[in-house]
């Protein structure tokens with residue numbers, strides 16, 4: 001992971017921003033570069049409004065003076081800029097390493113387009129080396145986890161499924177006060193099928209697979225950034 005590459009991706013992303021746009025503001029270290037650079041432009045007079053995908057991003061954007069709104073007031077956004085934990089050549093993503101996957105998916109799908117910002121380490125041939133986060137309702141979560149394992153097996157995915165804790169063994173809570181189970185599958189042969197099947201399990205709120213949502217990836221390199229469109 002390279003911080004310089006993340007910053008290069010964020011710098012290139014600013015080329016897509018125009019005055020008057022309504023933007024989804026992603027979560028994580030790569031999205032943070034973008035939000036900080038956007039804050040500089042806003043301070044220079046750029047007129048945009050943002051919908052943050054997490055409390056963390058909301059606090060940062062507020063600190064930087066970026067005007068914020070929400071999806072109730074502004075249900076259609078122009079572009080969401082967000083990071084990813086993994087992306088493949090079809091721009092299918094794994095997200096949620098920071099636990100923000102649910103709001104991120106809601107905001108991204110309320111946008112005319114989602115642009116993913118990444119460093120080169122995020123680009124993979126097959127999704128799944130990064131543990132897939134699945135957000136579940138706390139009630140009955142162990143049963144839900146067993147069903148996640150069963151469903152995953154039917155899609156060729158095996159591996160430990162572990163509740164995410166903080167450093168003190170306290171369960172990690174998302175901004176919507178749900179748990180996250182991290183599923184260490186190693187490889188996901190059918191991300192689309194798995195994503196649909198997981199979301200049918202009672203108790204699963206959503207999972208970190210983003211399928212057919214991103215329309216462009218900006219991958220920062222040591223010298224600049226490459227634009228990648230989804231391969232069919």
Ligand SMILES: O=C[C@H](O)[C@H](O)[C@H](O)COP(=O)(O)O
Nearest residue numbers: 028029030083096097098100
């Ligand atoms: O929940 C967190 C988000 O999905 C992030 O966008 C993702 O984890 C990538 O984060 P980073 O840019 O810090 O690698």
